[in-house]
Amino acid sequence: MKALHGMLLGSTMSVAAMAGMAQAADIEVMHWWTSGGEAAAVGEFAKAFDATGNHWKDAAFAGPGEQARAIMVSRITGGDPMGAFQFNHGRQAEDLIEAGLLRDITDIAKAEGWDQxxxxxxxLAGCTKDGRIYCAPVNIHSWQWLWLSNKAFADVGVQTPTTWDEFVAVAPKLREAGIQPLAVGQQSWQQTGLFNVLxxxxxxxxxxxxxxxxxDADVAAGADVAKVFKAAADAREMSQxxxxxxxxxxxxxxINGKAGGQIMGDWAQGEFSLAGAKAGEDYECLPGLGVTEVLGTGGxxxxxxxxxxxxxxxxxxELAATLLKPETQVNFNLRKGSLPVRGDxxxxxxxxxxxxxxKLLAEGKVLPDTNQLITPDTTSQINDLFAEFFxxxxxxxxxxxxxxxDIIASAE
Amino acid sequence: MSSERPSRLFRNMSAKIAAIPMALTALVVFLGGTAWTVAYSFTKSKLLPKWDLVGLDQYERLWSTKRWMVSIENLAVYGAGMLVLSFVLGFVLACLMDQKIRFENTFRTIMLYPFALSFIVTGLIWQWILNPDFGIQHIVRSAGWESFTFDPLYTADWAIFGVMLAALWQGSGLVMVLMLAGLRGIDQEIWKAARIDGIPAWKIYVMIIIPMMRPVFITALVLVTSGIIKVYDLVVAQTSGGPGLATEMPAKYVYDYMFRAQNLGQAFAASTMMLLAVMIVVIPWAMMEFGGKRRG
Known part of the structure; x- marks a missing residue:
């Protein structure tokens, strides 16, 4: 199967390479940014890159990131690489780097002063392997946000909660009024993400x-994590x-006030802005669920x-340099709702x-993202577990x- | 025998030379690829194949994984249901079609039409039809029956039957057409003879016609079974394995571990198990079919 796949891809590659020769400065960029806010943000990159005289050939994949990554990996390992592709930096690209399939961009990073x-x-550490830099981080995404609809809570006549516990306490009221207390998409990465936030x-x-x-499997089996699982059971109840x-x-x-809240990364911000909703008036955002104000630095x-x-x-x-230019960073991140990778x-x-x-970023209240700590294999096992649990x-x-x-005990 | 062999080998040389590319493809791509996959299932390859032997570790992990066990169970339920229902439906439809009815062409086209659609399209259509918010449940409720509940895809215990429903809708037409061709191949004289003997129609079908249609049944069996074992796209389009793990399938496990989890070793172990399952079914059948013929 695999060998056949490779051969087929190989033959399409040589055709594609010949076709690509004519317009050399066309860079095919694969990513999975397709929601309204995301598409607007990626448009900013394309604009900035086109301004350098090159052409951003957009190859967006409509679907969850894990599927998009599968397709990107099969194109690269099959010998039909694109010009550039988006990943969550961390351990996802580890093997591709080891196999020498990805370009070392340390010289560009040095010239642009990324280390400063x-x-x-x-x-940058997430992009570095054995002292060499292999990727250009473009934004910081943190998972640890609770988004609450002021309208939903006003409808049942209560104050918008300011912590997770208050939210859990008023959930039955929302339920009675026919409002979904917690909105969770039935995809396992969202459910696992929610658990990790808790x-x-x-x-x-x-x-x-x-x-x-x-x-540490003992900690994973211990009393603190038991508390987290209890909270996850609450969340399951609220998301029924x-x-x-x-x-x-x-x-x-x-946004429409049909659900009380959602635990989702800061990329949800883009949807709120696109719908014209105002923070503090139409909706509230609680970093760290209002409990521990901390942000993960995935991205x-x-x-x-x-x-x-x-x-x-x-x-x-040129693309790598453009992505981190101050102007590009501002335009992109404002649209995307994510935080810029440069502090200046x-x-x-x-x-x-x-x-x-x-503010949290400036204060250094940050945590690494799970993608930087565990392999996709372990992530996948945890996803399966939470798909079942929810x-x-x-x-x-x-x-x-x-x-x-058990999964943590066998993690690498 | 032995003196005949060389001349046999060189007879029809041009035809044999022409067949070499095909033979090589079969040997290198299919057999070679299979052997390679099995060999690498004993390694701890991650995203890329790496010759780093770990013995049976991948298999031990596979058989202690809940998702794999659920997948096997689902495949068994889906497979048994599909096999029985698509044969019964296909055969009954073909018999009805064989009653010299009017507009037979039209009916045949309608029945076969779903087969022209891919599993992805089928999956999406049935995802919508079975969606409680705007599918059958919604229509019945808005017609006045407020308490009507029909949401198989959102109930873990029933989701696999929702998938089966879509697969039956898509696949029964093909079985029907095959059966119909088989029925048409039966000599009318046999019907006449049986009628003269006063045998009831159902008995003619069961005792005479079906045994005579053995080759057609075997063709249909091979087509339907291979469709069952490789079912993947239908599930992806319709439920993506959910709710929870309720509609996971072995082929999806292989794909997910190969590409998403970046664990080739695990995926190869799973696909080797699938191969083994197919072989357990196919080899005894092939020996019976072809081995028998040579002797007879």
Missing amino acids: MVNPQSL MATLVPEEVFLSVYQDH GSNLQSWNEATALV DAFYFPVLDDPDLEKAQA IDLSAANACMQKGL ADASMTPEAAQAQFA
């Missing part, structure tokens, strides 16, 4: 790090009846496959929620925790 201005520096905020920071960084798939459908429910980065066409290589280098630019145009994020209300938190501890 990328903030926090841990982002873990990062409801219990001390060391717990998150010992589970995901040190893979949300028959939707993608995260932006869930965000739309919060997106662009990687550049090794190509053997000097024209394309030059264009790749002016983001006063950012709204109240982003300002909260910037769909099957009869699965007890204790049973789920036992399985979780």
Whole structure:
């Protein structure tokens, strides 16, 4: 199967390479930014890159990131690399780097002074393997946000909650009024993400790090994580009846006041701005669920496959430099709702929620993202576990925790 | 025998030379690829194949993974249901069609039409039809029956039958057409003879016609079974394996571990198990079919 696949891809590659020769400065960029806010943001990159005289050939994949990554990997390993592609930086690209399929861009990073201005520096560390830099981080995304609809809470006559616990307490009222308390898309990455947010905020920071960084199975089976699983069971209860798939459908429910809230990364911000909703008036955002104000520093980065066409290589280098230019960073991140990767630019145009994020970033209240700590293999196992946990209300938190501890014990 | 062999080998040389590319493709791509996959299932390859042997570790992990066990169970339920229902439906439809009815062409086209659609399209159509918010449930409720509930895809225990429904809608037409061709191949004299003996129609079908249609049944069996084992796109389009793990399938496990989880070793172990399952079914059948013929 695999061999056949490779051969087929190989033959399409040679055709594609010949066709690509004519317009050398066309860079095909693959990404999975397709929701309204995301598409607007990626348009800013394309504009900035086209201004350098090259051409951004957009190859967006409509679907969850994990599917998009599968397609990108099969294109690269099949010998049909694109010009550049988006990944969440961290361990996702580890093997591609080891196999020498990705371009070392250390020289570009040096020339552009990334080691001076990328903030926090841990982002660059996520792009570095054996001292060489392989990717250009473009934004910081943090998962740890609770988005609440002021309209939904006003409809049932209560104050908009300011912490997770208050939210759990008023959930039954929302339910009675026919409002979905918590909107969760039925995709396992969203459910796992929600769990990780609970873990990062409801219990001390060391717990998150010992589970995901040190893979300590005893902590994963311990009392603190048991508390997190109980909270996850609450969340499961509150999310019963949300028959939707993608995260932006869930965000739309919060925007329209049909759902009380959603735990989702700061990329949800883009949807709120696109719908013209105002932070503080129409909706509230609580970093760290209002419990522990901390932000994860995951994010997106662009990687550049090794190509053997000097024209394309030059264009790749220009693209890498363009992505981190101050102006591009401001325009892109304002649209995307994410935080910029450099600390030296002016983001006063950012709204109240982003300002909260910037402040936390400046104070250094940051956590690494799970993508930087565990392999996609482990992530996948955890995703399967939570897909089951959230769909099957009869699965007890204790049973789920036992399985979780097993996965952590076998993590690499 | 032995003196005949060389001349046989060189007889029809041009035809044999022409067949070499095909033979090589079969050997290198299919057999070679299969052997390579099996070999690498004993390694701990991650995103890319790496010759780093770990013995049976991948298999141990596979058989202790809940998702794999659920997938096998789902495949068994789906497979048994599909096989029985598509044969029964296909055969009954073909018999009805064989009653010299009017507009037979029209009916045949209508029945076969779903087969022209891909599994992805089928999956999406049925996802919409079975969606409680705007599918069948919604229509019945808005017609006045407020308490009507029909949402198989959102109930873990029923989701697999929702998938089966879509697969039956798509696949029964093909079985029907095959059966119809088989029925048409039956000599009318047999019908006349049986009628003269006063045998009831159902008995003619069961005792005489079906045994005579053995080759057609075997063709249909091979087509339907291979469709069952490789079912992937239908599930992806219709439920993406959900709710929870309720409609996961082995082929989806292989794909997900190969590309998403970046764990080739695990994916290869799973696909080797699938191959083994197919072989357990196919080899005894092939021996019976072809081995028998040579002797007879």
